Amino acid sequence: MKISIKDITSLTDASKKFAGSCDIKDFSYLGSEFSINHIEPFEVVLSMIGNGKLHITFDTESTISGACDRCLTEVTFKVxxxxxxxxxxxxxxxxxxxxxxxxxxxxxxxxLVDELILNEILVNFPAKILCQDDCKGICPVCGKNRNIEACGCDDTVLDPRMAQFLDVFNSFKEVK
Structure with a gap:
């Protein structure tokens, strides 16, 4: 959505209201793709403040969908x-x-109202997108979604720098 500033900039201490809309449907952020499913109806207010200052204000809420950061399940969240x-x-x-x-x-x-909306979405974007607070993610060994079923894989990740210490400890184990 575009709003021309021609009419309002010639006035002093005046305001105009416009019904807002958003034409952006998809965007990329940090290597992931997201979709804007819904933007709540909003009103853009353009106000000339004194001489030479244009004030732009509006508030709304967006509903976005994308992949969970741990298990890649589709998630819908509000920003x-x-x-x-x-x-x-x-x-x-x-x-x-x-x-x-x-x-x-x-x-x-x-x-460009769409650009203002996208900028605000990116500023307020959640640091982690999770399908649930206790999402178990995907097993690094077999690739199964741990939220759906337990796989029983040994997922102990050892630090390769400590491998020599592990060998020393294993050599001193008692034999029964």
């Missing part, structure tokens, strides 16, 4: 989206931030 941006506008054009450079959500005289 809040809360946008509160203020940008400098001079003569109807957005002035890039001196520290950050050009804004990723500005395209000429248009605000």
């Amino acid at each position: 809040p989206v809360s946008v509160d941006e203020t940008i400098q506008v001079t003569d109807g054009e957005v002035v890039p931030d001196e520290e950050l450079g050009p804004y990723s959500f500005i395209d000429g005289e248009d605000i």
Whole structure:
């Protein structure tokens, strides 16, 4: 969704509201693919604050699906989206931030609402995506999903740097 800033930048201390929508369906993050299933209805508010500052605000919630980090089962989870941006506008054009450079959500005289939503989703993305809090994951030996069935594999992972110590301990075991 694009919103033109032409009409509002010429006014002072004025606000306009727009019905928001999101056209992004899929995105990649940290090497994994995710789908945006639903975005709650929201309203974008553009406000001119004083002379030359445009304030963009809206709040919504997204429902996203992707793979569990441990067992790769499909998981659906919610991510809040809360946008509160203020940008400098001079003569109807957005002035890039001196520290950050050009804004990723500005395209000429248009605000890219989809880009704002995606930025907020990525900022608020959970560190771990799990199908359940006690997800057992996939067995590294046989590849079975441990949440579905126990496989009985020996999954003891030994540190290869300690292998020589293990040999010494094994050589001193008592024989019965």
